[in-house]
Amino acid sequence: MGCSCWPGSSSKRSGEPTNKNINKKNDISCNKSKHRAQTQASSDELRVGAYETVRKEEVSKNDQLSVDVKKLNLGDEISKDGKASKRAQPFTFDELTAATGNFQSNCFLGSGGFGKVFKGLLEKTNQVVAIKQLDRNGLQGIKEFVVEVLTLSMVEHPNLVKLVGFCAEGDQRLLVYEYMPLGSLENHLYDLPPGQKPLDWNTRMKIAAGAAKGLEYLHVKLEPPIIYRDLKCSNILLSEGYHPKLSDFGLAKVGPSGDQTHVSTRVMGTYGYCAPDYAMTGQLTFKSDIYSFGVVLLELITGRKAIDNTRERSEQNLVSWARPMFKDRKNFSRMVDPLLQGQYPVRGLYQALAIAAMCVQEQPNVRPAVSDVVMALNYLASQNYEPSNHVHSSTAMTVDDDQKLVAEHELDSC
Ligand SMILES: Nc1ncnc2c1ncn2[C@@H]1O[C@H](COP(=O)(O)OP(=O)(O)OP(=O)(O)O)[C@@H](O)[C@H]1O
Numbered sequence: 210m211g212c213s214c215w216p217g218s219s220s221k222r223s224g225e226p227t228n229k230n231i232n233k234k235n236d237i238s239c240n241k242s243k244h245r246a247q248t249q250a251s252s253d254e255l256r257v258g259a260y261e262t263v264r265k266e267e268v269s270k271n272d273q274l275s276v277d278v279k280k281l282n283l284g285d286e287i288s289k290d291g292k293a294s295k296r297a298q299p300f301t302f303d304e305l306t307a308a309t310g311n312f313q314s315n316c317f318l319g320s321g322g323f324g325k326v327f328k329g330l331l332e333k334t335n336q337v338v339a340i341k342q343l344d345r346n347g348l349q350g351i352k353e354f355v356v357e358v359l360t361l362s363m364v365e366h367p368n369l370v371k372l373v374g375f376c377a378e379g380d381q382r383l384l385v386y387e388y389m390p391l392g393s394l395e396n397h398l399y400d401l402p403p404g405q406k407p408l409d410w411n412t413r414m415k416i417a418a419g420a421a422k423g424l425e426y427l428h429v430k431l432e433p434p435i436i437y438r439d440l441k442c443s444n445i446l447l448s449e450g451y452h453p454k455l456s457d458f459g460l461a462k463v464g465p466s467g468d469q470t471h472v473s474t475r476v477m478g479t480y481g482y483c484a485p486d487y488a489m490t491g492q493l494t495f496k497s498d499i500y501s502f503g504v505v506l507l508e509l510i511t512g513r514k515a516i517d518n519t520r521e522r523s524e525q526n527l528v529s530w531a532r533p534m535f536k537d538r539k540n541f542s543r544m545v546d547p548l549l550q551g552q553y554p555v556r557g558l559y560q561a562l563a564i565a566a567m568c569v570q571e572q573p574n575v576r577p578a579v580s581d582v583v584m585a586l587n588y589l590a591s592q593n594y595e596p597s598n599h600v601h602s603s604t605a606m607t608v609d610d611d612q613k614l615v616a617e618h619e620l621d622s623c
């Protein structure tokens with residue numbers, strides 16, 4: 210039984226496969242010339258481009274993989290108690306073909322660097338799932354598949370997407386996830402189809418707080434802790450009530466241990482989200498994820514993409530555009546997403562921008578630890594903002610904010 214009988218999948222996310230998302234996640238160092246052509250003015254971009262020498266230190270893919278697997282110690286766990294295999298079961302290719310009605314186009318949800326994603330219905334359990342099929346010609350491959358299965362088999366948190374199972378039959382590689390009915394955060398921030406309501410302020414803060422909690426679990430609660438390396442809007446999936454869950458752990462790395470401050474690795478990730486220090490040196494730290502988180506938070510606040518080549522050059526890189534604006538709070542009302550139509554708390558906006566500004570600082574050691582980010586965002590998400598009935602035009606918004614600012618006096622916390 211396939212999924213063709215299900216109503217309600219949005220027109221944006223179903224239908225014929227497109228190449229929209231393909232090839233976004235890259236070995237950044239290998240793609241530097243393409244990116245340079247796209248965003249010459251960005252300082253971050255130049256740093257990404259300057260990374261080349263670090264590749265020489267690269268550990269071979271297979272060596273690194275076996276190191277990671279050993280550290281995760283998952284093999285023992287599977288054989289001793291069967292726990293991991295219970296969490297992520299093996300499926301046959303036939304089962305997944307049946308679940309998706311032979312991967313038919315009306316089950317298509319989207320595609321990324323790994324391959325296409327289809328909605329499916331598992332016959333045995335009647336569970337609705339999302340099935341990701343490795344594109345054998347794609348940028349990502351077997352390593353990402355293995356790391357994804359290993360990582361997701363050992364994690365469990367309400368803000369991390371669940372891996373239901375996998376298929377590794379012949380040269381087929383598929384991943385089976387819990388289905389996230391609202392798709393990715395990217396679908397709710399950009400290029401909204403007519404009639405789709407933009408996310409309101411409270412929902413944005415709730416998503417930011419939930420995503421931070423998922424990251425906190427990886428950084429401080431998990432043993433050994435993990436650096437995610439691929440935090441971005443398209444990897445924050447949303448279940449009912451806009452509950453966020455982090456997905457895609459194919460690039461995850463076991464964090465530094467003992468006296469080590471970083472892990473040396475080839476620079477991977479998504480352009481626009483990658484911390485400049487990591488891009489320059491290949492030294493991956495937990496603070497690399499904090500930078501990416503800051504970019505996501507900026508996207509939530511501003512409604513601007515991390516990289517947007519349709520904008521004028523000085524505004525193409527979100528962080529490069531935002532950094533000078535952080536210096537003067539008079540700019541803040543101009544930074545907020547116009548789709549909010551002025552419906553946001555001024556104090557909350559200041560605080561959210563202050564958190565984002567701290568996260569995207571150049572120096573990794575002055576970026577906050579994830580637990581501090583969680584605490585700050587939990588507070589912001591708990592401050593329920595009641596929108597007024599009056600919807601502002603974007604020009605009225607600035608004037609109105611200035612008045613609100615005077616009324617609210619000085620804001621100590623910023
Ligand atoms: N578990 C899921 N439930 C529902 N939809 C999903 C699920 N996983 C992925 N999708 C959909 O499939 C799309 C493609 O996801 P995928 O992770 O392959 O690519 P991406 O995140 O856009 O890029 P990248 O390969 O760089 O991670 C997502 O944007 C989302 O709309």
Ligand SMILES: [Mg+2]
Pocket residue numbers: 321443444456457
């Ligand atoms: Mg993804």
